[in-house]
Amino acid sequence: MVFLPQEVIANKRDGRVLSADEIATFIAGFGSGSVSHAQAAAFAMAVYFRDMSMPERVALTLAMRDSGTVLDWSDLDGPVADKHSTGGVGDNVSLMLAPILAAIGIYVPMISGRGLGHTGGTLDKFDAIPGYTTSPDNALFRQVVKSAGCAIIGQTADLAPADKTLYSIRDVTGTVESIALITASILSKKLAAGLGALVLDVKTGSGAFMPTLEKSRDLAQSLVEVANGAGLKTGALITDMNEPLATAAGNGLEVRNAVDFLTGRHQDARLKEVTLSLCAVVAEMTGVATSPEAGRGMVEDALNSGRATERFARMVAALGGPADFVENMDAHLQPAPIVRDVFATEQGVIAEIDTRGVGMAVVALGGGRATPTDAIDHRVGFDRLLGLGALVDASMPIARIHARDEASAADAESRVKSAYRLGEHAPANPLIADRIAPTN
The missing domain is CATH 3.40.1030.10 (Nucleoside phosphorylase/phosphoribosyltransferase catalytic domain)
Structure with missing residues (x-):
């Protein structure tokens, strides 16, 4: 029977459970060219809305694994x-x-x-x-x-x-x-x-x-x-x-x-x-x-x-x-041109941290990518970051910035201050x- 990618897409769109063979043939079509990018996108959207059962997820994972080389470490003398x-x-x-x-x-x-x-x-x-x-x-x-x-x-x-x-x-x-x-x-x-x-x-x-x-x-x-x-x-x-x-x-x-x-x-x-x-x-x-x-x-x-x-x-x-x-290590890791502390604006306990905000501050410094082709500056970021529950005041740094220029340092300082919220106590999050x- 001739394989038609649109039938697999329609089956998942309508909430049907796909067979392992359907999934394997559809994924193999990425490499053979029998499945277009538009069809792959439609499949992804159908899965997003209709989800997959555990057997379907296993079949999808195995099909994606088998789209290329599978490494073999059987020559090693210990577990991998x-x-x-x-x-x-x-x-x-x-x-x-x-x-x-x-x-x-x-x-x-x-x-x-x-x-x-x-x-x-x-x-x-x-x-x-x-x-x-x-x-x-x-x-x-x-x-x-x-x-x-x-x-x-x-x-x-x-x-x-x-x-x-x-x-x-x-x-x-x-x-x-x-x-x-x-x-x-x-x-x-x-x-x-x-x-x-x-x-x-x-x-x-x-x-x-x-x-x-x-x-x-x-x-x-x-x-x-x-x-x-x-x-x-x-x-x-x-x-x-x-x-x-x-x-x-x-x-x-x-x-x-x-x-x-x-x-x-x-x-x-x-x-x-x-x-x-x-x-x-x-x-x-x-x-x-x-x-x-x-x-x-x-x-x-x-x-x-x-x-x-x-x-x-x-x-x-x-x-x-x-x-x-x-x-x-000091001879091989380049330092950033600007290194300076970020201070709390008042006294209190660090009660909440927008951790995503801290990560985005690293990206804004040049330590991550805004677009896939962006070059990364490996020197920049933060150290001496304080955690939840630390008692701080205006004379105590909550972090130390490593930046490549004054403009990005100022932006990072604003971002990290916004990410930290002070209060009377911190939640006890289980590690x-x-x-x-x-x-x-």
Whole structure:
């Protein structure tokens, strides 16, 4: 029978459940040319309004995975795992998580993305390191994973290419927020990476794409059910993004924060708890640890002993960065021309933070993209960001700006002041709001 894309679109438009074969053939049409961009857009809109059942979401995810290469790590002598965050501000967890897991014998081939909207991108952070290549060929990628235990790079052209097509269409058709499409987009790339286990860090709060706990839980549940249904052992933590996770926000500043964390010079408490909790989940899921408690002990030892720092340094050097990056970070990370404090306007307790507003202030400084082709200034952003509950007055900085010129510094100061609201007390937001275990 001749395949007609419009029939699949009409079936979903009318609320029917699509078969796995219908979905697979439709997605394969992206590559063969039998499905036009207009038809892909119509399909996305139909899914947005009619949603998809869990079996449909699994089928869509697998079809997008199979649109390109699926990596095979069976030659490695240990488990292979990764982490995905739904995006936040001051979220540099990946920079520590990958080498910590590598130090306990878990291989981490981490395929990351760039900044999206107000959220920072892991690849943009690594671009702050001179010489580091985020787009190595497959041979170098495999070599670094094997030798360092981890490699953090960008999505290759042949990895889930259908996702690139559908994502670009969703971005301009108002269908980004569909949980079914978000689920398939995230998981198709992770499944194509050939993982044995995955932990998800689903954010909730003012700096998250899903601002309410209910919506964050819906997304986390969808991701966990679909990933496990597709054969990838996956669990999730729902973590707080009502304030920046680290005290730094901005690419080079978050790299500096991560190196300070690994070496023990400075470790933000909230950042440490989320990072080690995610690592412990992976340790248990892969069987490297017998329990979350045992996993927590293993990852704390990997961090405190310096073994994780050594793995990070080895990965950076193997991917073209400076061999002495950890030891001589100041010589390699460029400072911003203007560095100055932002002060509170009155006395009070930091009662609320518009975390998205802080992220957009980083974008306005030049640390993110207003359009896809914008160049990023890796020097700019904030550090010494205060969190909820801090007592401040007009003589106490709530943040320190790193800017490239006076105009952007003044704009950033106005933005960050607007993002902080003072009051008498701060809410007690749970750092880890929920945990969702693998379903198989």
